[in-house]
Amino acid sequence: METKYLVGILVMIVAIGGATACNFLLPVNEPVAQDKSPASTPAVGNASGGSEEQTQDTTKKTVQAQKVTCTKCGGDGVLTCTSCGGSGGLKGSCPTCGGDGEVYIDGNGNTNPNFVQMVKVLACHTETCPACGGTGGEKKTCTKCGGDGKISCPACGGDGYT
Template sequence: MEFDYYEILEVSRDANSDTIKKAYRKQALRYHPDRNQGDKETEEKFKQINEAYEVLSNAEKREIYDRYGKDGLKGMAGGGFSGGFDFDDLGDIFSSFFGGGFGSSQKGSKSRYKYALDIEIGLTLEFNEAVFGCEKEIKYRYKTPCQSCNATGSKDGKKQTCPKCGGSGKIGIQQGFMQFVQTCPECSGTGESIKDKCPECSGNGFNEISDSIKINIPEGVDNATRIRVSQKGNRYEDMSGDLYVRIVVKDDEHFLRNGDDVYIEIPVFFTQAALGDSIKIPTLRGDTILDLPVGAKDKQQFVIPKEGVKNARTKQLGNLIVQISIQMPKKLNDEQIELLKKLQNSFSVKSGEMATDKGIWDKIKSWFS
């Protein structure tokens, strides 16, 4: 697909190299596949961004592109888009996710970002809030570079090379005839040291700001669901990370959720189970009627379609599974005892005998023959 390199980076044709680099970082962070997993359109956009930057960040290729377009690049030895991109910039992109450097071949190369840009916080919901959705106000804190020290953490805005590790961020430890490499304890792996800490940020290089935001929780979210709020994470220069809200759902007193299906146990009196009955039971959205067959069994389950949770992605409704628990009377008066005895006799069940097929005795006797 044909596209313009300047348009894809959203810069003017007379933009200088710093503007192009800044625009590339912004676009690459926004469309990085790790932040848009499974999105083929975003993945293609990410490739276009890197193709544009590879050309526009190279003075020779940019001049040819400006004069002849992409066709002019095809004739260059080793020209055109190779699918690669600047490793320092790639390190900046990854460090925004994981807070550390990545892949730079330069000794002592440092991440552009001082901290991860994305934030994740937990949000606890009531059972019904997760099922039906709601609006929640979230209070959280995000990081922003300290303006007093220009994000250096140093009172005078300057940093020195760490004298212990020489700026590498690592030191060697000799144990017997073996030598191990570990993170420099003096500079915590940054390769830099501060003479006097900035009083504004206590030497961190950033300040934390309290903020709040209202978000809509969709129907059907469940434990471990992550909701992404774009551009509400940590800030650094012209970049903003995303805020991820991880859902925790409280248990309900009566309903038990399994995916989109919901279970409930309903107490049923033994006469209702024996005779069969139509009883009113609760569902997530109101009452409904459960028809019990004659001779319903204890722990028997009945499925009521589309009375479960609406799937947050497909919008399909799960089922309500009703399990009955047969309740027996704890006490009987004389009249009830007499009535139950008559009922027992009507089924030819004799006191002192098992209420089962007598052929069981013949089966047991066969074990010993």
């Protein structure tokens, strides 16, 4: 590694962790020389005399501030289930209405399930499904979300940050 890069790294270590962070560069057998002059000893209550714990706290805060909010879930960590639309349940099993509980009656009096898009244009009115009584048939719990209506965001793993 070139010297200029090593010097740059050393400057960053000193800036972040103070001079005590460079102790790892000294040989193990030699003690660190400490200046005991009154000018180097911070006054009581002086904020510039930060301890090693304060330096670590500052470093932790800096690292946490660098987390980026997930753009896919907006930082929530969850998304609406696409299989059930967030309801937690799948449509019913009634074959007459398609699980919606309503049927369209066209101009000829024919009953059509409401999932047929073309019939919606031609339909005169809707009625409660005569086969299931409007319940849509047996409803099943969504298998993708387990009935919660929400799934963990795959982009951030559910923690809201990338």
